[in-house]
Amino acid sequence: MTVTRYEVVASVEQLSDRAAGQVAAGARLADLFGTARDGGLLLTAQLAGPASLATVAAMLPPWQLSYPALTPRVGAAFWYEREIHDLFGVEPAGHPRLEPLVLPASGGQLPRPGAAGGPAVIDPDPGVLPRHTIGPGLFTIPHGPVRSGVTESIEYLVETPGEDIPHLNMRLFYKHRGIEKRFEGMHPADGVLLAERVEGVASVAHGLAYCQALEALADTAVPWRAALIRTLHAELERIACHLDVMIRLADGAGLAVATARFGWHKERVLRLTGQLSGSRFGRGVAVPGGVGREPGLPPADLLTAVGVLDRELTADVRLLLGTASFLDRLRRTGPLPPARAAQHGALGPVGRASGTADDARESRPYAAYQALGLAVSARDDGDALARLEVRADEIGASFHLLRQAADELAEAGHGPLRADWQVADGRTVSWAEAPHGELLYDLRIEDGVITRCRVRPASFHNLVLMHEVFAGDILTDFPFIEASFGLPVAGAAR
Amino acid sequence: MWALRGLRNGVLTTRWPASPDAYTAATRGAVTVLPGPAADTIDGTEASALCPAGAIRAGLAGTVRVDQGGCIMCGRCVTARPDVFGWSAGPGSPSLSRQGLVVPAAETAESLAEVTSRLRARTRALRRSVHLRHVDAGSDGSEEWEIMALLNPVYDIHRLGMFFTASPRHADILLVTGAGARGMAEPLRETYQAMPDPKVVIAVGTDAVTGGLARGSYATSGGIGGILPVDVWLPGSPPSPFAILSALLLAVDRLPGQRAATAAGHGVAGDPR
Structure with a gap:
């Protein structure tokens, strides 16, 4: 405990x-x-x-x-x-x-x-930001906020003498949405809808962490079947997010077939999530006290679908990790030294690729993780390749968890999906291991409404480390480093 | 060998819109009001209690209307009042007018016809080959995934002559996601101005249409409508890849059954053309 x-x-x-x-x-x-x-x-x-x-x-x-x-x-x-x-x-x-x-x-x-209350409108003023370079002979390449490809808005100011990247600056404010303030005054049961939209690609993790805070305050025990269904969706979400990283890495290296294959796998994961929950992103899965609905597939069919996915996807991951021209782009690219990762407390796959093996599913288990077997994967190399290998391992571990959860669900038979939950005032902290790393919610409810909801996604904590990983890397390494961090800007900017 | 791996599973690509795709019916569209007398039983208080996004309004005449542009697809109203609300099936419901997202429609056939013909005249030159540019104006990140999905082999929009381009100077259609974060207003305007004429703007997702749940925040402008002139409004939280595809086809007047769908989806009698 x-x-x-x-x-x-x-x-x-x-x-x-x-x-x-x-x-x-x-x-x-x-x-x-x-x-x-x-x-x-x-x-x-x-x-x-x-x-x-x-x-x-x-x-x-x-x-x-x-x-x-x-x-x-x-x-x-x-x-x-x-x-x-x-x-x-x-x-x-x-x-x-x-x-x-x-x-x-x-x-x-x-x-x-x-x-209480607050300004109706705040227009950001980029004019107050200093533009400076750290040394002579350097110039700044403003990379963003509108960049090539379909990406989230963020600006990287790359300071370079031509090839190397001695310094990088990040500007998050472009897509700051004032989400934490938006929570205030909401009814706690409505807050989960906003939580799911803090980082849309990690809706399940956010919904889960948020609901766990409400349940902790009200001392509500979630039914076992609901815990299993939450776990199922959390792991499907992890697979989809890790596949997204693989797509971006393969695309960056110009591996057209690999990009297409992983795109297809990801589409199938989203469709499976949609079939189970009604939403391709698992929205509405976590509700205070349990889960929103019965899964759209019986456990036996789910097992079959997971088996097919696992077989086809794992073969492609193995091929990717054996493609020498691709691995050359990742090896020793964007290294985060283990000592630095430990000092900062780097989260998720970024931390685990640099030897920091903390995983909330294991160290502070929630949902059904306590009862399921989980092997946390870690590497010490700290480069983009290690981050990819950790994600590949985690996909394997997620399939293992999916099978266990589906088996347990079949055994659990029928039963309630939702415990009786009432709004309770107070303040508490809760967490989930999102695909990008540990996610924290600190929630305060007074007189039945939310008065403060602090969200700390892994993206905010980890993104700052991008400052430090360009040792010896050049401009063409940038997309690989960014993709290997794989952090949603929506969460970092909130 | 990746070349062989690419052949392993045969053709995975949908044939939509040339022929139907079962998955378009499997995905949820926006919430709609079911025909029947039950709709009259909902008053203003119940309407606002039913919808955490404030997209349900009870009219003066006792008629309930859903603004699909504000619907975040949480499904609470469908669960609470299945006699009044239901999911609309199909590949989403893009509209050429903001009012067209309010169902049942209050709009007259004439005004929609006018909008349609204006856009049609503007996009005549774009129909065969279209270049797309995406800008995130404060999304939650999921819309980007669904737009990216259009490039995977299942949707493969290249088969429709549509391509993403890195530069706004080569772009015909601007796909905008997100609630209109205030920090993105200026970059968004600059991107729009850098595009050559004729250009089309699609608001992708409920956030882009009304701001969704981020509406009312100090940092957003409640959708992108106040920043750019929007041509196609696409609700969804997030809209599915098929919905985005249908919005793209609607923009260039290539959506099959467009006129029929518009008539049925928005309750407009007759052919708006």
């Missing part, structure tokens, strides 16, 4: 000491965020250890507009403190690079999630 602790300490300085101390003792900073409250700004840090999650909070009184930054002590706070600065206007004093990240604003009101 996972231990979660919530503690409010007396001052932000104490919060900072506590976070730095725990990180030094081996925990990782999983989230740092603000909540506007009556008494000021409540800063909250999530510190994850093996099988535990400690939440430490401290109130910054309203007359204090700055606090000593955590980033110099805990590097992983780098983007989190910039986000806090964007959304609340308080200044983390001593932050090494306090530029706008998710919302460059030129004066006026700020969103201040958690506060």
